[in-house]
Amino acid sequence: MKAAFFYGPNKIKIKNINIDNTSNDSLTLKVLSCSVCSYDVRTYRNGSFKVKPPIVLGHEICAETTKEFKGKNFNMKSHERVSIYPVIPCLHCWHCNQKKYNLCSNLKEIGSTVNGGFAEYISIPRTLFEIGGVVPVLDNVTNEEASLIEPLACCINGINQIKSIDFDSIVIMGDGPIGLMQLMLLKRNFPSIQVMVVGKINHRLEMARKLGADKVYDVNDNSNFEPVSNLFMELNGRQSPNLIFVSNNNASSLAAACKLANKNGKIIIFSGLKNPKPESHNIDESPTIDANFIHYNQISVMGSFSSTPMDLKMAMELVNSGEIRIKDLITDTFELFKLEAALMNSESFLGLKSIINKF
């Protein structure tokens, strides 16, 4: 089979390798589509502390079973379309006992620490089937949409964390696919709360408007976030939002979120940062947050990482019912041998989601 191996920054090679479909502890699935995540782009450019090359990247995967596979809690038929939960948990740690597999102390990640979906076939361990991490694709969901179930599930995990907190105004920093998925979920779950999207790319902000953003702000010109407060005042009658999603990988957005959050504000850090340089002395580049600022303004800073199999199931239902129109985010499809072009397409913000769907 053909697989795109990442060998280190800026080095991807398509190789032909043999597949082993004889193990009883895993199943080989045929990949139908795999979407490019900004994590893939960051890793392609700079490597990642998690990744030891050579490895096949890609963790937003729709695939098809190649034969029957049965076991504890599951019974898969042959040729069944599925979306894959990319976290392989240990099932022994405290977090696994709580079914918070994304927080597993010994987790392996598909497309990061084990081979992922930028390949013709992928091997999925039995564990993932047992925890409900291989989710059947529902009838109204296309292969391409099914590869976006994973990032949508991550957004659901983020939204789940704010259900118990008090807020009445939201800013999403980031107009990429994640920011836009969060926008759709927030407008669905909290229709009366106004949401503003801050971004840099015109066509993406246009899409944000189309998807229901009450206000968008283009920060492109001079990274000046001050007008955001004024716009917020117009929108909401208050100077600053009390819930801010940092949904892009720029440290400067985190710095801006801190400036923007007023008393009792909550900040959710949703993405790994592109360039977190602890040694940086430039405050706008440094992800350091001032402890006094947090204390005297009663700020809460939260993280949100990955998802659970339950979130994937929920995401699948929302896309199947048409409640979340994920289709609008799919702008480009590529063949596997064009993976580098797909990564660059995503890097240059030309479209929204680039998907590999021919192998």
Ligand SMILES: [Zn+2]
């Ligand atoms: Zn991702």
Ligand SMILES: [Zn+2]
């Ligand atoms: Zn664990």
